[in-house]
Amino acid sequence: MNALWARLTRYPIITITVVIGIIGVALALTGEELAARWTISIFALVIAGIESIAMVRSLLRGSFGIDVLAVTAIIATVLVGEYWASLIIVLMFSGGEALEDYAAGRAKHELTALLDRSPQFAHRQQGNETVEVPVGELEVMDTVVVKPGELVPVDGTLLSEVATLDESSLTGESLPVERVRGDILISGSVNGALALAMTVTAKAEDSQYQRIVALVAEAAESKAPFVRLADRYAVPFTIVAYIMAAAGWIFSGDPARFAEVLVVATPCPLIIATPVAFIAGMSRAARHGIIIKNGGTLEKLARVKTVAFDKTGTLTQGQPELSAIHAVDGVTQDELLRLAAIAEQYSAHTLAQSLVSSAHFRGLKIVPCNDVVETTAHGLTATIDGKVVVVGKFGFILDAAPNAERVQLEAGELAIYVSIDGVYAGAIILRDEVRLDAAETLTWLRHLGVRRTLMLTGDAKATAEHVAAGLGVTDVRAECLPIDKVRAVEAVTERPVMMVGDGVNDAPVLAVADVGVAMGARGSTAASESADVVIMKDDLARVARAVQVGQDTIRIALQSIWLGIVLSLGLMVAAVFGLIPAVVGAAFQEIIDLLTILNALRALGNGRSPEVHRSISPPTRQSQIVP
Incomplete structure (x- = not known):
C-alpha cells in the first residue's frame, strides 16, 4: 500500500488526470455528457495554463521546446469539442515524465550500481577480537578482515597468503583475479569464498572506490546538452506542424482538422528519447570501466578528430x-x-x-x-x-x-x-x-575517424621518436613541460581534440583538452579530477571504446529523433486529409513514444564485457622495449 501511495504522489498530475478521466466516464455513462465535457475541458485548460508558464520561463532562458505544440493541441481540442482527445494529450504529456524516469532508471542501472553498493562498515581487528566499525573510522595501518562476498572497504595490502577477488564493477574485467600476500587490494572489489586479512593503506575518502563513487555521482547527476540536441530539430518541426495544421483547416474548412493534426504533432521523442540515449550511453561506458562525467562529453567523443597521448604510462607500460x-x-x-x-x-x-x-x-x-x-x-x-x-x-x-x-x-x-x-x-x-595494445588502439581510432595523433612527452626527443615510429605516430613533441603540452593542445586546429594521460603533470593539459581522458587505474587523483573521462582499468583500448560508445550513442539518439519525426509526419499527413480522428491520433502518438524510447535504450549495448576490437587485425609484432 505504501509503495502504491508513493507512486501516486510521485506523479500527481498523472493521478489527477486518471481520476478526472474516471469521473468523465461516469458522467457520460449516466447521461451527463455536458458535465463530462466541462469537467475534462476545464481540467485540460488548467494543465495547459501551467505548462504555458513553464514554457515561457524556458523561452526566457533561451531554450525552445516543442511543448508549445502540446499546449496548442490541448487548447485546440478543447475549443473544437474533442475533449477526450485533450485528456489523452494531458495524460501523454504528463506521463512523459514517468516514462522518462522509468527509461532513465533502466539506462542508469550500470552507472549507479557502484553507488548502491558503497560499503558502510568494516571489520577491524582489535587484539584478538574483530569489531564492526564505520568505514570512515578506519585509519592507515589498521588490520581489517573482509568476509566472503563482502566489499573491500578501503585500499590496502593483502596479509593473507592468497585471495580471489571480483573487480568487475571497477575495471569491467569479468574474470576473478588472484592476489597473494603483499599485493595491493582495490577498495570496492568483492572478496571470494575465503575470508581475508588486509592492512589499510588509505583512509576511506582517499581510496580508489570513493574516488570512483564521486566520479559516478557526478556523471549520474550531470545535466548534459540533451535539450540542445533536440532543440536543433524542434523549431523546424514546430513550424512544419503549424503549417500542416493550418493547411488542413483551410482546405477542409473544418477547425477540428487543425486540432487533429496537432494531436499527432507532439512527439515526446524530442523531449524524452534523447536524454535516455545519452544516459544509456554513459551507463554502457561504466559497464566497461569507463566513467564519462557528463553527456556533453559523449557528443565531443563522437566527433573527436585529434588524439594526443602522453608517453610514459599511457602508450608504454609505465613500469620502467x-x-x-x-x-x-x-x-x-x-x-x-x-x-x-x-x-x-x-x-x-x-x-x-x-x-x-x-x-x-x-x-x-x-x-x-x-x-x-x-x-x-x-x-x-x-x-x-x-x-x-x-x-x-x-x-x-x-x-x-x-x-x-x-x-x-x-x-x-x-x-x-x-x-x-x-x-x-x-x-x-x-x-x-610499449603497451601490447597500443598499436591496435591507434588503428582502431583511425577507423573511428580520428585524423591525427600526437605524442606529448617530457622525455628526450630520440626516445620519444623511437616509440612514435613503432606505433605510427607522426607528430611528436618531446622534452615538454606541462605548459608546453597545454600550448600544443590549444594550437590543434582539427578539433575536437582528446588528450590521454595518467600523471600529475598531465592534469593541466587534460583540463584544457576538449576531452581529457585519465588512465585512472594508476593515475593520480589530480589527473582523474581534471579529466572528462576516467578509464578505471589499465587498458588503453578502452580509450578507443569510449570514442565508439560516444559515436553509437549520438547515432542512436539521432535515429530516435528522426524515427519520431518521420512517424509523426506520416500521421500528420493522414490527419490533414481527415483520416485520423483526434482520439485515435493521440493513441497513435503514445505508440510512437514507446517505439522511440525503446530504440533509445539500444544505446545500452548488448551487455557483453569489453573485448579487443576484432575487426582490426594489425600484423603481429614482437614486443618493443622502449622508454
Whole structure:
C-alpha cells in the first residue's frame, strides 16, 4: 500500500488526470455528457495554463521546446469539442515524465550500481577480537578482515597468503583475479569464498572506490546538452506542424482538422528519447570501466578528430625496469641507486617508483631525507646524509654539476642522471615496454575517424621518436613541460581534440583538452579530477571504446529523433486529409513514444564485457622495449 501511495504522489498530475478521466466516464455513462465535457475541458485548460508558464520561463532562458505544440493541441481540442482527445494529450504529456524516469532508471542501472553498493562498515581487528566499525573510522595501518562476498572497504595490502577477488564493477574485467600476500587490494572489489586479512593503506575518502563513487555521482547527476540536441530539430518541426495544421483547416474548412493534426504533432521523442540515449550511453561506458562525467562529453567523443597521448604510462607500460647503472668518481652502483631512490621516494612520478622498487629489489635501505625540492618535469634536489643529491634530466644535472657527461643510450633507453655535492656521480638507465595494445588502439581510432595523433612527452626527443615510429605516430613533441603540452593542445586546429594521460603533470593539459581522458587505474587523483573521462582499468583500448560508445550513442539518439519525426509526419499527413480522428491520433502518438524510447535504450549495448576490437587485425609484432 505504501509503495502504491508513493507512486501516486510521485506523479500527481498523472493521478489527477486518471481520476478526472474516471469521473468523465461516469458522467457520460449516466447521461451527463455536458458535465463530462466541462469537467475534462476545464481540467485540460488548467494543465495547459501551467505548462504555458513553464514554457515561457524556458523561452526566457533561451531554450525552445516543442511543448508549445502540446499546449496548442490541448487548447485546440478543447475549443473544437474533442475533449477526450485533450485528456489523452494531458495524460501523454504528463506521463512523459514517468516514462522518462522509468527509461532513465533502466539506462542508469550500470552507472549507479557502484553507488548502491558503497560499503558502510568494516571489520577491524582489535587484539584478538574483530569489531564492526564505520568505514570512515578506519585509519592507515589498521588490520581489517573482509568476509566472503563482502566489499573491500578501503585500499590496502593483502596479509593473507592468497585471495580471489571480483573487480568487475571497477575495471569491467569479468574474470576473478588472484592476489597473494603483499599485493595491493582495490577498495570496492568483492572478496571470494575465503575470508581475508588486509592492512589499510588509505583512509576511506582517499581510496580508489570513493574516488570512483564521486566520479559516478557526478556523471549520474550531470545535466548534459540533451535539450540542445533536440532543440536543433524542434523549431523546424514546430513550424512544419503549424503549417500542416493550418493547411488542413483551410482546405477542409473544418477547425477540428487543425486540432487533429496537432494531436499527432507532439512527439515526446524530442523531449524524452534523447536524454535516455545519452544516459544509456554513459551507463554502457561504466559497464566497461569507463566513467564519462557528463553527456556533453559523449557528443565531443563522437566527433573527436585529434588524439594526443602522453608517453610514459599511457602508450608504454609505465613500469620502467632497471637496465644498467653507470657510476663514476668512486661511487658504487648500489650507492648511486640508493641515493637516487632515497631522493625520489617522495615523488609520484612513474620513474621515481621504478627507482625505489629497484633499490628494494637489491636490498638497499631507503631512509628518510631532508630538504626535498622537486622541479616538475626536470628532477629534484634532496639532502641525504649531509650531502646535496640532485636527480633528474641531463640539463637539470648540468646546472648543478658542470662536469656532467651524457651517456650513450641504445634505442629505447632512458637515462636518469645524478650529482652529489655539485659533482657528477653517474647515470641510471631504465627501459619501458610499449603497451601490447597500443598499436591496435591507434588503428582502431583511425577507423573511428580520428585524423591525427600526437605524442606529448617530457622525455628526450630520440626516445620519444623511437616509440612514435613503432606505433605510427607522426607528430611528436618531446622534452615538454606541462605548459608546453597545454600550448600544443590549444594550437590543434582539427578539433575536437582528446588528450590521454595518467600523471600529475598531465592534469593541466587534460583540463584544457576538449576531452581529457585519465588512465585512472594508476593515475593520480589530480589527473582523474581534471579529466572528462576516467578509464578505471589499465587498458588503453578502452580509450578507443569510449570514442565508439560516444559515436553509437549520438547515432542512436539521432535515429530516435528522426524515427519520431518521420512517424509523426506520416500521421500528420493522414490527419490533414481527415483520416485520423483526434482520439485515435493521440493513441497513435503514445505508440510512437514507446517505439522511440525503446530504440533509445539500444544505446545500452548488448551487455557483453569489453573485448579487443576484432575487426582490426594489425600484423603481429614482437614486443618493443622502449622508454
